[in-house]
Amino acid sequence: MRVLLYLSNLVIPFLFFYIIGHGLLRRGNIYQDFLDGARDGLDVTVKLVPTLIGLLVGVGILRASGFLDLLSLGIGKLTSLWGVPSEVIPVALVRLFSSSAATGLLLDIFKEMGTDSLAGLTGALCLSATESVLYCMSVYYGSVNVRKTRYTLTGALLATLGGIAASIFLARHMMP
DSSP states (O other): OHHHHHHHHHHHHHHHHHHHHHHHHHTOOHHHHHHHHHHHHHHHHHHHHHHHHHHHHHHHHHHHHSHHHHHHHHHHHHHGGGTOOTTHHHHHHHHTTOHHHHHHHHHHHHHHHOTTSHHHHHHHHHHHHOOOHHHHIIIIIHHTTOOOOTTHHHHHHHHHHHHHHHHHHHHHHHOO
C-alpha cells in the first residue's frame, strides 16, 4: 500500500518535468505555449460563466419555491406503488441539473433517515449511477457552440432512467 501512495505522489511531478523536458528537447517556447494555453482556458471559462450562473439560479429557484417538493409529492404517489421512497425523487430530478445540489439533498436524507435506510441507499446509488445531463450538455456544447445536439438528450435521459432503475433495483435487493 505504501508503494502505491509513494508512486501516486510522484505522478504529478513526473508529468510536470516530462512536459518541460519534452518541450526543451523540441526546442519550443515552453513559456509562450503555457501562456497561450492559459489564455484559451480563460476564454472558455468566460464563455461558460453565464451558463453556470443560469443553471445555479434555476436550481436555487426550484428548491426555494417549493416546486421541487410539490413535484416530488406528485411523482412520489406514483412511484410509491413500486416501492420507491418519495424522498429520492428530488435527488433524481435535481441531479439532471446539478450534482452538488443533488448531493445536498442526499445529505438531508442521510440526516433525516440515515445512510442505511432504503431512501439513503437508493439516493446514494442514484447519485452514483446517473450524470448531471443538462449541466454537461449546456456547458460542453455551449463552450464549442454546438447547436444541433441530435440524439444526445434522448440518449442521456434514457441512460439516466436506466441508472435510476438500476439504483432502485439494487437498493431494494441490498436491504435486509
